[in-house]
Every structure is written in C-alpha cells, then in structure tokens.
Amino acid sequence: MDARLEAVRQIADAVLFEGYVLYPYxxxxxxxxxxxxxxxLVPPAYGKDSAEHAYQRTECLMEPKRGARLAVELRFLRAQRKTVQEVAEDGSYETVPRLELRDRVVVPWDEGVEERVRVLVPVTDLLGGTSRAFRLPARQDQEGLDESGVRVGRLLRAREELSGVIRLSARHIPGPYSALRLTAVVENTSAWQGMGEARRDAALPHSLVSAHLLLALDRGSFLSVTDPPRWAEGAVAECRNEHTWPVLAGASGRDDVVLSSPIILEDHPHIAPESPGALYDATEIDEILALRTAALTDQEKREARGTDDRAGAVIDLADSMPPEVLERLHGAVRALRDISAPSGGGCDAPPQPWWDPGGDTDVDPARDRVLIDGHQIGAGSRVLLGPGRRRTDAQDLFLAGRAALVEAVLHDVDGSVHLAVTVEDDPGADLWRLQGRFRYFQPDEVTPLGEA
Structure with missing residues (x-):
C-alpha cells in the first residue's frame, strides 16, 4: 500500500504546495x-462567518474484492509562524521586522510544515461507518543565528494546537453490481474561537492548509468520476463532492489509487518531465519563472533566501540550471489539436504577456472598451458567461450561465482581446481582486448584461 501511495505523492506534493510562495519569492x-x-479548512468558529469552510467531502465509487482494505492518507500543511529577533546591546533579544545577514535577509514568515494522518481499515468496517480523530499539540522551537562565530539573533517558530477528524463510510449501490459508494469527510474540529473580528491570518495557524486525500485499495478498483462506465453513470452523478474533487491517480491504466484534490485535475495527472523542480508559483510557466528568477538582483535573492528555505531552494535552482535544462523547458508537443480553434478560455492567469505600462500608452485595461453585440463593454460592465467548448477546461464549464463583472479589457501580444472578470456571488471575489487574479474570456464567450 505504501508503494502504491508513494507512486502518486509527487503529484500530491504539487497540490500540497500549490501557490505556496509566489514569484519573486x-x-x-x-x-x-x-x-x-x-x-x-479553517476552524469552525471562523468558517461560520467567512466564505471558507471547516470541512471537505469526497464521494466516489469503488469495487473492492473480498477481504480488501482501504488506506487513507490525509495530507496538509500546518502554518508555522516565524518571528525574527536580534541581539540587543545588553545581550537580550528584541523582535525586529528584518535582520540583515551576510547571505540572506531574514524576515517574519509563515512556513508550511507537512503533516500526514493515516488510516488503514477493512472495507467491511466501512459499512457501519468509522472515524479517526487526531490532535496536533502546540509546539515552539528556536534557532540561533550566528555571523563569524558571534550570535547576532535567533528565529522563534511556533505552531498552534490543531485537531480534526476523518469520517469514513460506505454503502452498496442498488443493482446487480458489487460497487460501493465511499464517503470520506475531513473536518477541522479545532476549538479556537478567535478574538472579536478575528482576521484570516489569525485563523491560519489553526487551519488545515492545502488539505487533500490519498485513497488506495489493496484489492479492487475505483471508478472514474469524470469518465465512469455507462452502468455507473447514474450512481456517479449522485456522488456529492464538496470543496474537493477525486481523480484516478498513478500511471495510466491503474485504478487502485484516488487523489481527492481541492484543485480540479484530470484522471492520471502527472508532472511534466521537463520540469526541473518545484517552483511553487501556481500561475506561471517554468521557463518564464526560471528566467525571471535568475534575473533577480543579488539583494532580491538574499531577501528570498531569508523568507523561506523553499524559496531559497528555488533561487539556487534557477542560478544553477544548466543551459540544456533551460532549453528543455522551452516547450514540448504532447498532442496535436486543431490550431485553427481560437486560443484562450477562462483561467486564473493569462497565457501570454499583457499590457506593458511602459510600452504602448494607447492601451489601458481599466478604460479600454470592446464592442460586443452592439454594446461597449469594459471595466464595470456585467456579462453572462458562455465558455467556448473547443478552447476551455473543466473549471470554465462550471461557470457557464453565471453572471460576471468585467474588471479589465486586455490585449495580448498576438492582438487578441480578452476580458478579465470576477464571478458575481463568488465569496472569494474580493480576494481574487486584491491579488489581481481573474478569469479570462474572449468577447465571443460573453453576452452583455449592462453596467454594474
């Protein structure tokens, strides 16, 4: 079972560290x-008054053989708060916003510590339901910082107490088949209550971050949720997945491991062989990141190294990348498609360089308008989304028929026009807007609704 899970942990790690630290690191x-x-997965006391959730629910179908066991591995990051202190003249320590060292600039930061909770249970026990509660105690550590053999400061690291539960159950699917519907619920049960108008950063140390599940059968198989056999289509449609999505994992053709991820993936996802290592920034292309990271100034690299060890590893990777590896990142053809189909579709990051404020002064995303069905559409316009099926992905299709607010009109280097939008009634819209991350659609994928 360990070997089967290990085979998909590289993909699971990509989910675990999705967007962990973004360029310029x-x-x-x-x-x-x-x-x-x-x-x-935030503490219940915070989740009830926010747009975030204290639980995630996975449902899928499986066909276990007699005597089968189910292995469950919950993986998540636990926020570890790092405080920087400098040695004062009297020898005491005082908290500072930054500490300049020879090779790095150390700053406060929330590091991510990987945690795992594992359960192994006979499938027959799932028919009556079972649960596994877990509790991670608070912890504090310190690390001395020396320069030329002299103590100049220290790092204090603190983790808060965190608790949760994994609830597992299964029931038979009506009909002549021996399939079971598996339900796996992960819930944050931390007792943290917060103080008054608690901010999100106060709740994060008590949260399960990037939470996802690995599920494996030692005897039997899972059915695809996205491409089930015809006899199972009705039962799969009744599966209820909340805040996560299960896909078959491992090599193509294997069906004994499932990855249930908060990011929508296809069955049998894999890491591109050209990728030189983890770059963490969820919105960029490896080649662009490698080139831009290598071009950072020495001071910027020192600050990145002092932010997080993983950020420092990215800097070292970019600095040491040989030309042949960089050349390999330039591109690879995996499959041919109809290149006459327009490119684009909704995504959370534009595929090409956008407007350069130091270049074409006639282009202004905040003021530009585009004519659609006789209406001038620009920032502040409301539109109805209709993603083009030939150039979209699964996440875009979920937005079909939704109303959205246009945030900007963008022109790419190929002369195409794209609308940056936020979806109405999306509780996370303000967060996306603060980050400058939007959904992108072409003019023929929207219908004007008027001004906001």
Missing amino acids: RASAAKNQLRWQFGV
Missing part, C-alpha cells in the same frame, strides 16, 4: 501578502 512582495487559497 519575497515576503515583502504584494503577491505574497495573501497566501494559501486552496484546500484551506
């Missing part, structure tokens, strides 16, 4: 002021 960067947007 410094704590001071605006992009890194609002972190951890995927799979955050």
Whole structure:
C-alpha cells in the first residue's frame, strides 16, 4: 500500500504546495501578502462567518474484492509562524521586522510544515461507518543565528494546537453490481474561537492548509468520476463532492489509487518531465519563472533566501540550471489539436504577456472598451458567461450561465482581446481582486448584461 501511495505523492506534493510562495519569492512582495487559497479548512468558529469552510467531502465509487482494505492518507500543511529577533546591546533579544545577514535577509514568515494522518481499515468496517480523530499539540522551537562565530539573533517558530477528524463510510449501490459508494469527510474540529473580528491570518495557524486525500485499495478498483462506465453513470452523478474533487491517480491504466484534490485535475495527472523542480508559483510557466528568477538582483535573492528555505531552494535552482535544462523547458508537443480553434478560455492567469505600462500608452485595461453585440463593454460592465467548448477546461464549464463583472479589457501580444472578470456571488471575489487574479474570456464567450 505504501508503494502504491508513494507512486502518486509527487503529484500530491504539487497540490500540497500549490501557490505556496509566489514569484519573486519575497515576503515583502504584494503577491505574497495573501497566501494559501486552496484546500484551506479553517476552524469552525471562523468558517461560520467567512466564505471558507471547516470541512471537505469526497464521494466516489469503488469495487473492492473480498477481504480488501482501504488506506487513507490525509495530507496538509500546518502554518508555522516565524518571528525574527536580534541581539540587543545588553545581550537580550528584541523582535525586529528584518535582520540583515551576510547571505540572506531574514524576515517574519509563515512556513508550511507537512503533516500526514493515516488510516488503514477493512472495507467491511466501512459499512457501519468509522472515524479517526487526531490532535496536533502546540509546539515552539528556536534557532540561533550566528555571523563569524558571534550570535547576532535567533528565529522563534511556533505552531498552534490543531485537531480534526476523518469520517469514513460506505454503502452498496442498488443493482446487480458489487460497487460501493465511499464517503470520506475531513473536518477541522479545532476549538479556537478567535478574538472579536478575528482576521484570516489569525485563523491560519489553526487551519488545515492545502488539505487533500490519498485513497488506495489493496484489492479492487475505483471508478472514474469524470469518465465512469455507462452502468455507473447514474450512481456517479449522485456522488456529492464538496470543496474537493477525486481523480484516478498513478500511471495510466491503474485504478487502485484516488487523489481527492481541492484543485480540479484530470484522471492520471502527472508532472511534466521537463520540469526541473518545484517552483511553487501556481500561475506561471517554468521557463518564464526560471528566467525571471535568475534575473533577480543579488539583494532580491538574499531577501528570498531569508523568507523561506523553499524559496531559497528555488533561487539556487534557477542560478544553477544548466543551459540544456533551460532549453528543455522551452516547450514540448504532447498532442496535436486543431490550431485553427481560437486560443484562450477562462483561467486564473493569462497565457501570454499583457499590457506593458511602459510600452504602448494607447492601451489601458481599466478604460479600454470592446464592442460586443452592439454594446461597449469594459471595466464595470456585467456579462453572462458562455465558455467556448473547443478552447476551455473543466473549471470554465462550471461557470457557464453565471453572471460576471468585467474588471479589465486586455490585449495580448498576438492582438487578441480578452476580458478579465470576477464571478458575481463568488465569496472569494474580493480576494481574487486584491491579488489581481481573474478569469479570462474572449468577447465571443460573453453576452452583455449592462453596467454594474
């Protein structure tokens, strides 16, 4: 079972660290002021008054063989708050916003510590339901900082107490088949109550961040939720997945492991072989990131190294990348498609460079308008989304028929026009707007609704 899970942990790690630290990898960067947007299970006291959730629910079908066991591995990050202190003249320590060292600039930061909770249970026990509660105690550590053999400061790291529960159950599917509907609920049960108008950053140390599940059968198989056999289509349609999505994982053709992820993936996802290592920034292309990271100034690299060890590893990777590896990142053809189909569709990051404020002064995303069905559409306009099926992905299709607010009109280097939008009634719209992250659609994918 360990071997089967290990085979998909590389993909699971990509989910675990999705958007962990964004380019330019410094704590001071605006992009890194609002972190951890995927799979955050907050304490119940915070979740009830916010747009975030204290639980996630996975449902899928499985066909276990006699005597089968189910292995469940919950994986998540636990926020570890890092405080920087400098040695004062009297030898005491005082908290500072930054500490300059020879090789790095150390700053306060929330580090992510990987946690795992594992359960192994006979499938027959699932028919009556079972649960596994867990509790992670608070912890504090410190690390001395020396320069030339002299103590100049220290880092204090603190983790808060966190508790949760995994609830597992299964029931038979009506009909002649021996399939079971598996339900796996992960819930944050932390007793943290917050103080008054508690901010999100106060709740994060008590949250399960980037939470996802690995499910494996030692004997039997799972059915695809996105492409089930015809006899199971009705039962799969009745599966209720909340704040997560299960896909078959492992090599193509294997069906004994499922990854339930807060990010929508296809069955059998895999890491591109060209990828040189983890770059963490969820919105960029490896080649662009590698080139831009290598071009950072020495001071910027020192700040990145002092932000987080993982950020420092990205800097070292970019600095040491040989030309042949960079060349490999330039591109690879995996499959041919109809290149006459327009490119684009909704996504949370534009695929090409956008408007350069130091270049074409006739282009202004906030003021530009585009004519659609006789209406001038621009920032502040309301539109109805109708994603084009030939150039979209699964996430865009969920938005079909939804009303959205146009935030900007953008022109890419190929001369195409794109609308940056936020979806109406999306509780996270303000967060996306603060980060400058939007959904992108072409003019023929929207219908004008008027001004907001």
